[in-house]
Amino acid sequence: MKQYDVIVIGGGPAGLFAAGFAARHKGQVLLLEKNRQCGAKLLITGKGRCNVTHDEHDPRKFAEHFARNGRALLTALYAFGVSETVAFFADHNVPLKVERGGRVFPQSGLAEDVQKALVNFVRDEGVEVRTGCEVKGLLVDELRVREVETSAGNFSANNIILATGGLSYPETGCSGDGYAWAKDCGHHLVKPEPALMPVRLKERWTPEVSRFNLKNVRITLSVDGKTADERFGEAFFTRSGIGGPIVLDLSSRVRDALKQGKVKLLLDFKPAVATDLFDKRLQRELAEHSNLDFGNVLGKLLPRDMIPIFIKLAGIDPGKKCHSVTRVERQRLLKLFKEMELEVTGCEGFRRAIITAGGVSLKDIDMRSMRSKKISNLYFAGEMIDLDGPTGGFNLQVCWSTGYLAGLKAAEK
Numbered sequence: 447m448k449q450y451d452v453i454v455i456g457g458g459p460a461g462l463f464a465a466g467f468a469a470r471h472k473g474q475v476l477l478l479e480k481n482r483q484c485g486a487k488l489l490i491t492g493k494g495r496c497n498v499t500h501d502e503h504d505p506r507k508f509a510e511h512f513a514r515n516g517r518a519l520l521t522a523l524y525a526f527g528v529s530e531t532v533a534f535f536a537d538h539n540v541p542l543k544v545e546r547g548g549r550v551f552p553q554s555g556l557a558e559d560v561q562k563a564l565v566n567f568v569r570d571e572g573v574e575v576r577t578g579c580e581v582k583g584l585l586v587d588e589l590r591v592r593e594v595e596t597s598a599g600n601f602s603a604n605n606i607i608l609a610t611g612g613l614s615y616p617e618t619g620c621s622g623d624g625y626a627w628a629k630d631c632g633h634h635l636v637k638p639e640p641a642l643m644p645v646r647l648k649e650r651w652t653p654e655v656s657r658f659n660l661k662n663v664r665i666t667l668s669v670d671g672k673t674a675d676e677r678f679g680e681a682f683f684t685r686s687g688i689g690g691p692i693v694l695d696l697s698s699r700v701r702d703a704l705k706q707g708k709v710k711l712l713l714d715f716k717p718a719v720a721t722d723l724f725d726k727r728l729q730r731e732l733a734e735h736s737n738l739d740f741g742n743v744l745g746k747l748l749p750r751d752m753i754p755i756f757i758k759l760a761g762i763d764p765g766k767k768c769h770s771v772t773r774v775e776r777q778r779l780l781k782l783f784k785e786m787e788l789e790v791t792g793c794e795g796f797r798r799a800i801i802t803a804g805g806v807s808l809k810d811i812d813m814r815s816m817r818s819k820k821i822s823n824l825y826f827a828g829e830m831i832d833l834d835g836p837t838g839g840f841n842l843q844v845c846w847s848t849g850y851l852a853g854l855k856a857a858e859k
């Protein structure tokens with residue numbers, strides 16, 4: 447059996463980075479990926495544009511976005527942080543640009559360019575890549591991984607890096623295999639849960655308006671009538687509810703809130719204008735068009751597709767002349783603009799969750815090297831570790847930083 451220096455299991459962003467940097471530092475590296483191509487999930491990131499990282503170059507400030515576990519990321523971020531990521535992709539012909547909210551994308555706007563750059567990177571560093579090769583298990587003996595069992599036979603290496611991702615979007619190859627192996631050889635698993643997921647609503651009209659982005663809106667999370675949290679930014683209705691960055695970032699709180707009471711999202715379409723001022727605007731609009739049908743005057747205030755929904759929910763006859771709209775009707779309309787009530791019935795599961803929270807416990811990983819504290823020649827990288835960040839490029843940066851560090855340290859050892 448051929449002996450490798452390092453075997454990397456999983457050809458996602460973390461595994462590709464780990465394999466490339468391991469090979470740059472030392473000899474024979476084998477990358478095993480069960481899909482026919484590496485980086486399948488990368489292709490669908492950022493709606494096909496790939497939000498590669500977040501424009502926060504200070505590792506300490508970056509780590510603050512990871513709440514309880516952020517500090518553990520610091521060594522990896524100091525070793526390979528946002529500046530290094532930007533430089534890496536520029537060196538590999540994928541210059542990046544910063545967009546609204548600090549989100550960093552390829553200038554080309556194509557996730558495919560990121561995936562291709564990584565595939566070329568591992569090839570140029572001399573990594574042996576076996577796609578269509580499913581790892582079945584690890585043969586562990588005396589606290590070392592002796593062999594990696596695969597659909598194409600067994601392989602052996604001095605060090606093994608696990609980068610099999612989480613459980614979200616299973617069609618991309620994520621089935622949580624690495625969790626089971628890690629658990630079997632003594633690692634504690636923090637229960638994997640879907641995170642950054644769209645929310646399901648009772649409202650049945652959302653499919654009719656699921657085509658456009660709601661930009662610059664505010665969503666307030668209300669539990670039993672009390673405000674629990676809020677976010678400002680972008681969202682969109684989906685076939686079964688609502689999604690988009692600010693909803694995804696609220697979703698774990700929504701899931702917890704559902705255990706406590708009745709959960710609503712209050713959507714403010716015009717957060718920059720105070721309610722009383724917006725009421726004046728509505729009055730002006732109705733007065734200026736007093737002889738027009740009410741159904742024809744909302745065009746300046748709302749995206750076209752949204753207008754029939756507003757008319758229906760406000761309960762105002764669209765054929766009614768604007769001068770006949772009553773104060774009570776106007777108040778109903780005002781509430782829809784400033785505090786539309788959306789009743790939450792649940793959260794989407796792994797099938798539609800952007801990431802998996804939980805995973806291999808940080809207590810069982812030496813985060814200065816990404817090496818297991820249980821198995822002496824085993825390393826971890828990427829989403830399978832118990833680290834989850836908000837939307838905005840944070841989760842891929844975890845892959846670049848932990849993948850780099852795991853690759854470097856596994857090759858050095």
Ligand SMILES: Cc1cc2nc3c(=O)[nH]c(=O)nc-3n(C[C@H](O)[C@H](O)[C@H](O)COP(=O)(O)OP(=O)(O)OC[C@H]3O[C@@H](n4cnc5c(N)ncnc54)[C@H](O)[C@@H]3O)c2cc1C
Nearest residue numbers: 456458459460480491492497581611619828829839841842
């Ligand atoms: C729709 C969507 C959009 C996203 N957009 C963004 C974004 O814009 N920015 C951002 O920061 N994050 C985004 N994410 C999250 C990001 O994609 C993940 O955090 C990231 O892909 C995790 O990388 P990974 O390498 O750890 O795991 P993965 O990308 O899941 O890769 C793991 C690989 O391991 C392989 N594998 C698993 N089991 C085996 C086995 N038994 N044998 C061999 N191979 C195996 C899998 O086939 C897979 O290729 C998005 C996620 C989704 C689902």
